[in-house]
Amino acid sequence: MKKPLSIMWLGLRGFPMVQGGVETHAENLCPHLATLGCEVTVIVRSSYQRPDVGPEWKNVRFRTIWSPRSKRLEAIVHTFLGVMYAAIKRPDILHIQAIGPGLMTPLARLFGLRVVVTHHGPDYDRQKWGALAKQVLRLGEYCGMRFANRRIAISDGIRQLVRQKHGLDCAVIPNGVEMPERTASITSIDRFGLQPQRYVLLVSRFVPEKRHHDLIQAFASAALHGWKLVLVGSADHPDSYTASVLEMAKATPDVICTGFQTGMALKELYQHAGIFVLPSSHEGLPIALLEAMSYGLPAIASDIGANREIDCNDIDYFPVGDVQSLSSLLKQRAAASQEAGQRDRLRSFVLERYRWLDIGKRTFEIYTGLLAERDQYQPNHGLLKWLDRR
Incomplete structure (x- = not known):
């Protein structure tokens, strides 16, 4: 019997039921990699991974390693410790x-590990980071792209960025969705005092680039009779932005903050919403928007490149930060009856282009290609050349 590929994932908080785009990406993709013939071990952060999940979930193994609960330090400290662990365990691919x-890619290469890096977006553009953190993230992009054996971008926009800044190409493998089964259950939306098809939905972390204030202001201006605005999500590190969103929501009639939701509760919130809105100023390739479309939800999104890349005629776009335009679109969507077949059309659109199973196959091809071809990347550093000959 052929030995399965030993794959180790690093750079995320944990899963399942952990908030975040990278975490959702891993939660959906890793089980498919396991079914395709990989032994997948995910190195997770002790402060996020739920103890009741256990050491294995859907044939994916977890190795929990300590990390400080600090917005600025947890990722880099945990990744350093994870590379040390990988250097001992020697997976086929990290x-x-x-x-x-x-940022830790050169260190992993110095230990002789084959490394794939997925670029989920230019995080240095996020509003939450200060000047020093942004410089560190730019350095992380440089190290990850220049020193990885293989590079993956989750959107063509990110691939173009890497080409322009680093003169290197990436394989484009997007985020995806699992096609949900429809549910008639309304237990959770009853709990939040919601009526089916009579609420606007946003699912996201509470971080500045999601622009919750714009949506709350636009909703208030639209004055949609009988409608509510539902903000699903929370913050990993509550700060002044989180406090301002909660305060604004509390002061605005018919705005409900549910906190972070998973499982059937989240399924119901998607299934029975009337409109989904994503007003972000920064995205990699938005999983939440793809998930909304997988439920057939009418969607409104800011006109940033990552949202535009989905290229669906059933999404209404508005200039990012333009509250008046967003308010007008909310009025139009709320007043219009959804045309026959639109929900099925949206579901078919994402099924054809963004299935996690297909994304798993393409990722698996990256792994097997790397192992079959002994490192097409030729390092400029003498020590790395020596290690490659070992």
């Missing part, structure tokens, strides 16, 4: 997620 953890 797969690092995101450009912050990418």
